[in-house]
Amino acid sequence: MDETPTPASSLAASSLPPPGGSPATAPVLDVTALPPLGEVLEQLTGQLAAWMPAQRWYAHRGAGAPRIAVRGWAPLRVAPDHVVVLAVVAAVLERGDEALYQVPLVLRHPGVGAPAGARDAGSEVGVLAVPGGPLRADDATRDADGRAALVATLVSGEGAVGPSLSLASRRTLPDAPLPLGRAMRSRMLSGEQSNTSLIVETEGASPLIVKLFRVLQDGENPDVVLQGALTAAGSTRVPAVVGSATVRVGALRTHSLVAQEFLPGVEDAWRLALGLAVAGEDFTAAARELGAAVAEVHRDLAGAFGTVAADAAVVQEMVAQMRRRAEQIIAEVPEVGAHREALEALLDAAAQVRWPAMQRIHGDLHLGQVLRVPERGWVLLDFEGEPLRPLAQRSLPDSPLRDAAGMLRSLDYVAGAVALEHDADAGPWAAAAREAFLAGYAEGAGWGDERAAMQVLLDAFEADKAVYEALYEARHRPDWLSIPLAALERISARGAAAPRG
Template identity: 40%
Template sequence: MTQLEELLAGWIPRQRWFAGKGIPIDELTVESQHVLITGLPGLRILVVAVSQEGAADRYQVLLGLRPAGTLGADLAHAEIGTAEVDTAAGAKPQWCALYDAAHDPELTAEILERLAGSTPNGASANAVRFRRLPETTIRTGLRSLVLSGEQSNTSLVYGEDYVLKVFRRLWPGHNPDLELTAALTGSPFVARVHGWLEVDLTDEHTATPVPTTLAMLQEFLRSATDGWVLAGTSVRDLYEMPDTAPGDAGGDFAGESERLGSATASVHRELARALPTDLLGPGAVTELAESMVERLHSAADQVGELKPYTARLRAAFDAFAELEEPLPVQRVHGDYHLGQVVRTDAGWVLLDFEGEPAVPVAQRQRLSSPLRDVAGMLRSFDYAARYQLVEHPRAEELTGTARAWARRSRDAFCAGYAAAGGIDPEKHLTVLRAFEYDKAVYEVLYEARHRPSWLRIPLDSIAALAGGTPSTQ
């Protein structure tokens, strides 16, 4: 390894967005470097290939360079290390402090400048290309700030105007977040796209270069409040008066749930108009159900607490496999929950159409039933109702209150979704139940691996959905 690669091999596993935590790195190579600012301070975009247990993943690193020993206190937390680097063509190598440039507003200003078209983009083969939507004007001179809380990506807010989402894990192809949000341009339910960065990456299956999204610039929603936060506040207020019905509580969430259901249906309709749709016949539905059964048994083998419920879950998947009518499919959000929506002064806005970042782009682009998104949001209501009961001293007493809040929110969301022209979930319970159970099985596996204290949330939900007590079959 080079000095840079050795430093990255020690730094990348500590980053929140690194997907291979706990697995030794077999090999790390800098696949490509793209210089945006030469000299010092300097800015480069690196595509880094990381091999672990025979599989390779690519990651994007915004690399900042400054003279060794000059990294100030405001950038010390972003330091990668010190190495000897060629800072400019023909110049003598210098010892430089290397760091994550996402945290350096002096350098990230260059990205905004290039997106605005204020500097040449040098869009030659294999170079980073800066794209701007037609008839879009981008303001420059805005200072950036990294948003906290993200895990799979890094978002930079420029002033109060834009947010730049930097995709950390890279898969060849146009990121679905860009693809779907751009298709929804003009919708009041999404944040407007202004531009994006892309580079060619080689697809390992076809050995051909494929335009790949590095980052996306969107409108920053100044008045936005996270849907998960709003729902959690409603539940917390209700827990303070457990003898009150959810509909009588001051922070009742049902109205917001209904409006969110309506916004979701509108987005699904617009996606169906703008992008391909299809109908799955019985054979394709059976294959989909079989994949659900496979995930169920795999999860049950790993999490013993799930085994008592496998018979009832399997019955729901088998019922789905026997569906007689064709199943309408289209492009959907793909990872839909309360953390992917925000409430603004104007209403609900849907975010993060990326889907599951750990899945290749080609798989995320597959058509699916819009009820998959509905099921994801219904599961999220259940989580919002129950997560505050983890280790709560009055958890048993408040369980009924949690279920009542979740049921009221579910019913309101489904009513709003159907009223706005979406598939009526109440008339397609076999499909909805299969997607809900499939999501709950995923949650069981996730919680067992990452948050064991939360495992009861999906298990209790499965018990309730499946009829109360576990099956002994």
């Protein structure tokens, strides 16, 4: 891939007119009068260091103020009134560790260019005093011109090249109509944390959701790889992937963007289940269908990527990881220590039963990652895995029971939320929903006579998840700590009542 640096002064205007104006009428930004874009970005690092920690996607809060260093950049669009540039920057932390972030920016003279309403509140990163300036830098995902440039780069297949950075795009569904042109409408999806997603609509094309991965790690992103494989297999249990882009920065190569089918006007399973639980309405039929849908996705993933036998060495390492995690968390959350003996017995039992084959899984499955789509059923989202785990670990085969246990924990959290926020008892509701989900999953997974062994393993994975939840709640929501602790009590009691060998 050619990564020859392209000086900012020699960049040609984009073939796509900016949505905020036309080349004939828009105020002109004289690119040749500006310093080279690399110098502009270097001057912006101090303001980026102040701006980035305040963003929801910044993953290193509490690690001190970062020092920002530009690792690579490429121009995505040079228009008469603005420049859109994709920068990859390193947040260098106080301990010397660094993390790479994607930061797309729109550069323009303050007060000109984008029409009123084209920039969202909080878009400004900073203003620089430069020759040919002043120059304002905005977050491209909060700016209509910036979003248009990101989408065009992704779906056009042209990519982008700059110093130490190159971007290459790939269409997964080449026949899908694409939302390009002046009539394109876009907005940033609110509420996300680890990434930034854009909703893109235009007449004559299906709406898309375009996800920009903020934290970059070397390797393929499971969200793109797994959903792309499921799309290729014809699965309707995931939004269809339309295209993706990979970024190369120095020796690092990973996914930068992914565009997929957007499903508007649907409700996620968490909101649906919580509303039914508060109203005391039945969820068991839907929960059983959800279990069958998860099993279907696991079957398709096993078909696409194969499986690995869970031999003695694999089982020992998995159980050892659970033991280490429990001991580390007990040291910080003493309340978990009350269940140490039961946890040890449970893990001993898990090490003695036969495990199902290891395979690619969702990795962070809960009710918030599932949509209820009319005439289609349950659709699973966000196959990125636990965002705080290294990318290389998230791409390894794992036990499908981890996903099943995650969904059981999520159903349990519905009852906890009802108790804490509505002062009502939804325990029986959650118990029935969990049983129904498990019945649907067991049938879809073909457990047959292995149900007892699978229950041992499910208890182990659910307890492991509850231990992690206890750490999270102790740190962030102490009032919710009772939810995972009650789960550990329930799992411990079941183990004591029905010893397993």
